[in-house]
Amino acid sequence: MKIVSSLALVVAVGTISGCSTVPDRQVTNVPLNATPINAGKIARPIMMSEGNSTVFWFALSGESMGSALPGRLMAYIYPGSCSSLGAKPVYDMNEGPNARFYSQSSYQYFWKSAPVAYDTLRAGGYALVVKESPADGHQAIFCGNLT
Numbered sequence: 366m367k368i369v370s371s372l373a374l375v376v377a378v379g380t381i382s383g384c385s386t387v388p389d390r391q392v393t394n395v396p397l398n399a400t401p402i403n404a405g406k407i408a409r410p411i412m413m414s415e416g417n418s419t420v421f422w423f424a425l426s427g428e429s430m431g432s433a434l435p436g437r438l439m440a441y442i443y444p445g446s447c448s449s450l451g452a453k454p455v456y457d458m459n460e461g462p463n464a465r466f467y468s469q470s471s472y473q474y475f476w477k478s479a480p481v482a483y484d485t486l487r488a489g490g491y492a493l494v495v496k497e498s499p500a501d502g503h504q505a506i507f508c509g510n511l512t
Contacts (some may be wrong), residue, residue, distance in 0.1 A: 393413070395421070421479070441496065442492070
């Protein structure tokens with residue numbers, strides 16, 4: 366079944382790459398690190414420009430133990446860095462459409478959009494944080510700096 370999830374990721378990335386008019390310099394892999402409550406899990410988001418917005422496509426290896434499945438993951442952009450996050454997120458990417466795909470190998474695929482230009486986020490001073498749903502404790506499970 367790992368072939369099915371890998372194929373789904375290849376199709377999703379191929380669709381994005383094949384249909385996108387985004388310059389290569391405006392497509393970036395964002396390294397996310399699992400927090401201690403989610404140790405051993407992997408997240409691979411792709412960040413890309415879409416006009417005056419920025420879109421994030423996520424591939425995650427799972428959620429922390431004890432979360433309701435299928436869980437709803439939340440994504441935020443905070444000022445600062447993972448080692449020193451601001452008090453509140455500057456962009457909440459949880460309103461509006463949210464596509465998710467599940468596979469039997471426990472990978473999750475979804476996307477989020479932020480109403481801020483790609484270049485603004487890449488200029489530094491922001492961190493991408495993925496949290497569990499409020500029903501699961503709303504704890505941060507991944508964090509990565511957007512520089």
